Amino acid sequence: MSSSSSVVPPPSFEFTSLRARQVTGSHLLRIYGYSAADRLVLPGRCIGSRSFSAGGRKWELKYYPNGHSSSGKPGAAATVELRRMDRKDDDDGVMAAYRLSILDREGNPAYSYAVGPQRFDKGSKYMHRVNVLATPEERQAALRLVEDDSLTIRCDVSVRRFDKESRIKYYLQKLLDY
Numbered sequence: 001m002s003s004s005s006s007v008v009p010p011p012s013f014e015f016t017s018l019r020a021r022q023v024t025g026s027h028l029l030r031i032y033g034y035s036a037a038d039r040l041v042l043p044g045r046c047i048g049s050r051s052f053s054a055g056g057r058k059w060e061l062k063y064y065p066n067g068h069s070s071s072g073k074p075g076a077a078a079t080v081e082l083r084r085m086d087r088k089d090d091d092d093g094v095m096a097a098y099r100l101s102i103l104d105r106e107g108n109p110a111y112s113y114a115v116g117p118q119r120f121d122k123g124s125k126y127m128h129r130v131n132v133l134a135t136p137e138e139r140q141a142a143l144r145l146v147e148d149d150s151l152t153i154r155c156d157v158s159v160r161r162f163d164k165e166s167r168i169k170y171y172l173q174k175l176l177d178y
Helices: 034-040 136-145 167-177
Strands: 017-032 052-054 057-064 076-085 094-103 109-120 128-132 150-165
Touching: 017 034, 017 052, 017 057, 052 150, 057 094, 057 150, 076 094, 076 109, 076 150, 094 128, 094 136, 109 128, 109 136
Parallel strands: none
Antiparallel strands: 017 150, 052 057, 057 076, 076 128, 094 109, 094 150
């Protein structure tokens, strides 16, 4: 028996390492001339931010000073809309949560509204609306927040995703965990 026939090569072994991550991006929408916007924007119409990035996607914040319904129900509303997905693995949509905050004069949240993880699908026109400043009391209190006739809304979008890691990162993390 020759030595070359008795040598069995080791089995090939491959693996993929995935790490669950939550990536958060923030955007500020400042509405100068808020009192005019409140009077001029019709119910069901919005003031939109420019697109902003969060979690490798493009989002847009839309603020409806007189509600998202054309029926004219009192109260403001806001939505976060997925504008574009840049990642190739987004065919199944993306899970995201967001928080909208009306900021006071010092830049601190005076009112916050959170929307838990929701699925945002590619090309979907469905938006998750939040009624902000819905009651007359909230709207009156918000007027005290308006500085120089401007209102600032902060939007924090958190995207959940899995990132593939290299074997080197995997082994380094294992070493650091010990």
